[in-house]
Amino acid sequence: MRLAEHCYRSISSIRGPLVFVEKVFAARIGETVTLRAPDGTLLEGEVLKIDGQEVLVQVFGETSGLDLEKTSVTFHDAVKRAPLSRDCLGRIFNGAFEPLDGLPMFIPQRWEAVSGAPINPVAREYPREMIETGFSAIDGLNTLIKGQKLPIFSCAGLPAQQLVARILAQARLSGEGEFIVVFVALGLSYHEFSFFEQTLQQMPSRFVAFFNLAGEPVVERLLAPRLGLTVAEDLAFNHQMDVLVIVSDMTNYCDALREISTSREELPGRRGYPGYMYSDLASLYERAGRLRDRPGSVTMLPVLTMPEDDITHPIPDLTGYITEGQIVLSREMQQKGLFPPIDVLPCLSRLMQHGIGEGQTRGDHRQLANLLYQRYAKGRELRKLAAVVGEEGLLEEDQQILAFADRFEQRFVHQGEERRDIYASLDLGIELLKEFGMELS
Amino acid sequence: MKGVVTSISGATVCVDLRGLQLYDRVYVGHARLSGEVVHLEKQRTTVQVFEDTHGLSVGEPAEGTRAPLTVALGPGLLGGIYDGLQRSLPGLQEQSGAFIRTTRPLPSIDLEKRWEFIPSKRVGDAIVKGEVYGSVREGHLAHPLYATLTGELVKVAAGDVCLAEPLLTLKGGEQQYGWQDWPVRRPRSGGQKRPAERPLITGQRCIDFLFPLLKGGVAIIPGGFGTGKTVLEQTIAKFADTDVVVYVGCGERGNEMAGLLSEFRELQDADGRPLLERTIIVANTSNMPVAARESSIFTAVTMAEYYRDMGYDVLFLADSLSRWAEALREISSSLEEIPGEEGYPTYLGSRLASFIERAGVVETASGKSGSLSMILAVSPPGADFSEPVTQACLRSAGAFYLLDTSLAHSRHFPAINWTQSYSLFAERGSAFFRQQVAESWPQLQRRCREILQQEEALREVVEVVGMEGLQDRDRLLMHAAERVRRDFLCQNSFSADAYATPQQTLERISAIVERYDQALQQLDAGTLLSEILKGQDDAAG
Numbered sequence: 013m014r015l016a017e018h019c020y021r022s023i024s025s026i027r028g029p030l031v032f033v034e035k036v037f038a039a040r041i042g043e044t045v046t047l048r049a050p051d052g053t054l055l056e057g058e059v060l061k062i063d064g065q066e067v068l069v070q071v072f073g074e075t076s077g078l079d080l081e082k083t084s085v086t087f088h089d090a091v092k093r094a095p096l097s098r099d100c101l102g103r104i105f106n107g108a109f110e111p112l113d114g115l116p117m118f119i120p121q122r123w124e125a126v127s128g129a130p131i132n133p134v135a136r137e138y139p140r141e142m143i144e145t146g147f148s149a150i151d152g153l154n155t156l157i158k159g160q161k162l163p164i165f166s167c168a169g170l171p172a173q174q175l176v177a178r179i180l181a182q183a184r185l186s187g188e189g190e191f192i193v194v195f196v197a198l199g200l201s202y203h204e205f206s207f208f209e210q211t212l213q214q215m216p217s218r219f220v221a222f223f224n225l226a227g228e229p230v231v232e233r234l235l236a237p238r239l240g241l242t243v244a245e246d247l248a249f250n251h252q253m254d255v256l257v258i259v260s261d262m263t264n265y266c267d268a269l270r271e272i273s274t275s276r277e278e279l280p281g282r283r284g285y286p287g288y289m290y291s292d293l294a295s296l297y298e299r300a301g302r303l304r305d306r307p308g309s310v311t312m313l314p315v316l317t318m319p320e321d322d323i324t325h326p327i328p329d330l331t332g333y334i335t336e337g338q339i340v341l342s343r344e345m346q347q348k349g350l351f352p353p354i355d356v357l358p359c360l361s362r363l364m365q366h367g368i369g370e371g372q373t374r375g376d377h378r379q380l381a382n383l384l385y386q387r388y389a390k391g392r393e394l395r396k397l398a399a400v401v402g403e404e405g406l407l408e409e410d411q412q413i414l415a416f417a418d419r420f421e422q423r424f425v426h427q428g429e430e431r432r433d434i435y436a437s438l439d440l441g442i443e444l445l446k447e448f449g450m451e452l453s
Numbered sequence: 454m455k456g457v458v459t460s461i462s463g464a465t466v467c468v469d470l471r472g473l474q475l476y477d478r479v480y481v482g483h484a485r486l487s488g489e490v491v492h493l494e495k496q497r498t499t500v501q502v503f504e505d506t507h508g509l510s511v512g513e514p515a516e517g518t519r520a521p522l523t524v525a526l527g528p529g530l531l532g533g534i535y536d537g538l539q540r541s542l543p544g545l546q547e548q549s550g551a552f553i554r555t556t557r558p559l560p561s562i563d564l565e566k567r568w569e570f571i572p573s574k575r576v577g578d579a580i581v582k583g584e585v586y587g588s589v590r591e592g593h594l595a596h597p598l599y600a601t602l603t604g605e606l607v608k609v610a611a612g613d614v615c616l617a618e619p620l621l622t623l624k625g626g627e628q629q630y631g632w633q634d635w636p637v638r639r640p641r642s643g644g645q646k647r648p649a650e651r652p653l654i655t656g657q658r659c660i661d662f663l664f665p666l667l668k669g670g671v672a673i674i675p676g677g678f679g680t681g682k683t684v685l686e687q688t689i690a691k692f693a694d695t696d697v698v699v700y701v702g703c704g705e706r707g708n709e710m711a712g713l714l715s716e717f718r719e720l721q722d723a724d725g726r727p728l729l730e731r732t733i734i735v736a737n738t739s740n741m742p743v744a745a746r747e748s749s750i751f752t753a754v755t756m757a758e759y760y761r762d763m764g765y766d767v768l769f770l771a772d773s774l775s776r777w778a779e780a781l782r783e784i785s786s787s788l789e790e791i792p793g794e795e796g797y798p799t800y801l802g803s804r805l806a807s808f809i810e811r812a813g814v815v816e817t818a819s820g821k822s823g824s825l826s827m828i829l830a831v832s833p834p835g836a837d838f839s840e841p842v843t844q845a846c847l848r849s850a851g852a853f854y855l856l857d858t859s860l861a862h863s864r865h866f867p868a869i870n871w872t873q874s875y876s877l878f879a880e881r882g883s884a885f886f887r888q889q890v891a892e893s894w895p896q897l898q899r900r901c902r903e904i905l906q907q908e909e910a911l912r913e914v915v916e917v918v919g920m921e922g923l924q925d926r927d928r929l930l931m932h933a934a935e936r937v938r939r940d941f942l943c944q945n946s947f948s949a950d951a952y953a954t955p956q957q958t959l960e961r962i963s964a965i966v967e968r969y970d971q972a973l974q975q976l977d978a979g980t981l982l983s984e985i986l987k988g989q990d991d992a993a994g
């Protein structure tokens with residue numbers, strides 16, 4: 013045990029965000045370090061690997077001002093921790109947990125390791141209550157449940173950020189409880205940053221935000237979601253709040269992971285992403301959940317951009333393998349002028365089954381969702397067929413279904429500026445079915 | 454044997470201990486994190502640590518045990534919920550709360566629990582290693598106890614006992630306990646292997662009727678995300694007609710495990726016992742340590758073998774084997790081994806094959822027949838089935854249930870693709886059902902397949918000319934095929950239809966085929982197609 017800080021001036025090499033330090037006594041894995049550049053700039057880092065007295069440090073922040081001779085490295089004998097307090101509510105921070113809103117830093121009540129600890133599976137409560145996003149395509153057909161992780165898969169150029177901003181502003185619990193949004197933005201352009209800043213300013217202080225801009229250090233992109241989740245866990249499980257964590261854009265996170273992995277000269281996996289990306293993503297996504305016999309919940313809504321619109325790309329693919337469903341945005345729906353441009357066919361909320369129906373949303377919810385989905389799916393299939401054989405080649409009843417599919421997109425999926433509560437969404441569904449002579453039995 | 458930690462990279466730790474063997478268990482650090490030896494070199498010994506290494510420092514102590522990773526086997530495993538190292542998860546919760554943190558050692562079996570022991574040997578008798586010396590009642594099963602020692606008995610316990618006390622004392626002072634440790638990576642060979650013969654009834658119509666599995670056989674379920682692997686595995690875990698079920702959540706979701714647990718606590722089997730009492734759950738979720746994920750399937754299969762060797766039918770389900778393979782890959786690459794295809798180590802295939810070999814039917818020494826069947830989910834990246842894990846599994850498995858993303862998107866569940874799936878047990882299975890359920894089983898099976906095949910061919914025609922362009926006979930066939938798909942192959946796990954007996958399965962398919970035959974006759978007799986179809990829909994309700 014050292015129980016003390018140690019300072020060294022023995023950097024042997026610097027490679028991107030990675031710094032090798034020699035002749036270090038008893039460093040710890042995950043230990044935080046501070047680097048002081050010759051010009052006095054302070055940077056934080058974390059110990060990744062130790063081989064005898066040689067230590068590999070990953071630096072959060074810009075390493076371009078560091079040198080081998082004059083830079084000093086202090087080892088703090090503690091792992092990376094986040095400051096926690098209720099007073100973080102309503103505040104905006106950067107990816108290193110420094111205030112961006114001009115106010116002084118709050119006084120922490122406690123500190124927790126940012127890597128978190130896995131929830132014991134037997135301590136989990138199965139999620140069963142809905143969170144209302146105000147969008148019919150989500151609430152009605154792919155309901156978000158408290159404690160769920162449900163990603164949004166977007167394509168480059170689609171209005172994912174607008175959708176996120178709307179959810180930020182209008183999401184609500186369907187039951188009682190204190191509801192908070194933790195918003196983590198990764199690799200934002202300045203333009204997007206000011207857009208979100210405005211959105212937050214219009215919200216009462218039911219949020220905590222972490223912004224990492226595109227020009228800021230890559231390593232902070234790996235850190236920011238962990239800070240956000242550590243805060244979320246504290247608010248949820250120590251302050252009994254229901255916390256929705258929105259992380260946008262996870263594609264920037266994964267690219268940062270790849271960049272660091274490459275500079276560590278690790279063996280690349282599919283498309284150059286590291287082989288441990290599944291486990292790494294799981295270490296974030298699995299922090300969503302509820303605990304037995306304890307109020308509070310962490311729900312996650314990560315947003316990602318599918319490179320080349322490809323859902324089999326490792327980023328959406330591994331995400332889909334960990335999360336409990338997905339909301340998929342599509343170019344086709346965007347071209348039709350729908351907002352949100354959700355393609356409901358590949359969407360799924362796996363926890364919806366137990367979170368809707370009598371006593372939760374409404375008795376007819378499940379049946380209605382099934383029927384809408386089934387008719388629409390059939391309509392989409394017929395649309396493909398009609399493209400080849402023409403509408404005349406279809407049976408008369410099939411032409412009806414085709415018309416229904418169009419109407420469903422324009423009325424149910426599309427909602428522009430409108431916010432619909434769950435009952436409005438369900439009523440609209442029933443109305444649509446009636447219009448086409450399809451009724452719930 | 455004591456030494457120190459010399460280097461650390463993530464969960465891969467080098468120590469300066471000498472003279473250890475591969476897979477020996479090692480404890481590292483002041484916190485005594487457990488790990489196993491994965492690499493031996495003259496200069497250093499590499500250990501893969503099963504727990505989070507944050508805070509570990511070089512120079513901290515390391516201790517070698519000269520014994521491999523083992524699991525405890527004995528009465529009381531049923532109903533247990535463990536992590537990949539067989540640590541009791543409820544026990545961990547008691548120790549460290551809702552979040553898993555580094556812990557003190559934890560017994561896997563409750564040694565204080567009282568059992569009613571009925572010995573079958575008396576003082577003065579001799580016992581031979583491997584022989585049964587008595588039994589206890591564990592839930593619905595008689596749990597025979599096998600000797601691990603040989604000798605003459607000088608003391609025999611009876612009645613109310615606990616596992617912390619010896620049950621037998623031998624001449625010379627050796628003591629026989631009711632439980633034992635077994636190295637997880639060494640298969641238990643509990644007798645003579647036999648060919649698989651009896652079907653394992655899953656209650657899934659598509660499987661039991663078209664692609665049956667035999668007790669002792671191995672099936673794999675590959676499918677992209679959201680295609681229904683987990684739901685299918687959990688549904689089968691509920692209804693399968695075996696004595697014991699071992700379910701491994703290997704690198705998957707915590708919420709799924711919570712759902713499984715709460716359901717299995719509430720649901721009852723035919724005799725009114727909670728399902729959990731015939732089930733052993735091993736849960737090493739995706740955010741729990743990777744090395745423990747790798748060992749989880751071995752931990753679980755060793756417990757499964759233990760019950761099989763008593764002459765019981767055991768079903769082993771793993772979700773998902775791909776996560777195990779990925780753990781193997783992560784460990785291999787941290788050891789800087791030369792990678793094979795897709796970065797997996799070159800020994801992936803042989804490792805998998807020898808694991809799958811642990812399934813099968815055995816005849817025990819007492820002449821009973823026990824079986825260990827496996828149903829393994831596989832999660833191919835991008836739902837591309839040509840990847841190494843699916844292919845390696847295919848070489849050893851007897852049944853292949855391919856889950857189809859497009860079927861899942863159209864909410865056809867279970868999304869088993871009927872043209873690409875197969876079962877090498879099909880013939881044996883249908884011979885059995887023909888004998889036990891109905892003479893017509895194989896014939897109906899053929900009809901069902903034909904209808905689906907013809908539909909496939911007609912679909913191509915429809916894509917060109919539309920439904921309107923089809924002849925009446927063909928329209929009837931399309932109609933029948935839809936019935937087969939919607940009313941027979943589909944089976945919603947969240948409804949009362951989640952389980953079907955073979956008898957019910959047969960009735961349902963024969964009703965569909967009969968109605969189709971009637972319709973064909975009506976058409977031949979000159980009835981209008983629209984009228985026939987209307988009548989059919991009414992009949993089907």
Ligand SMILES: Nc1ncnc2c1ncn2[C@@H]1O[C@H](COP(=O)(O)OP(=O)(O)OP(=O)(O)O)[C@@H](O)[C@H]1O
Pocket residue numbers: 332333334360361362363365676677678679680681682683684685832866867944945946947
């Ligand atoms: N037999 C079924 N009956 C009804 N619904 C089903 C069935 N199988 C799957 N589903 C639906 O599909 C969803 C996804 O299924 P599941 O979680 O089993 O997928 P998976 O293949 O295990 O995916 P992953 O690889 O991501 O774990 C379920 O939440 C449920 O809504």
Ligand SMILES: [Mg+2]
Pocket residue numbers: 682683684705772
């Ligand atoms: Mg699954």
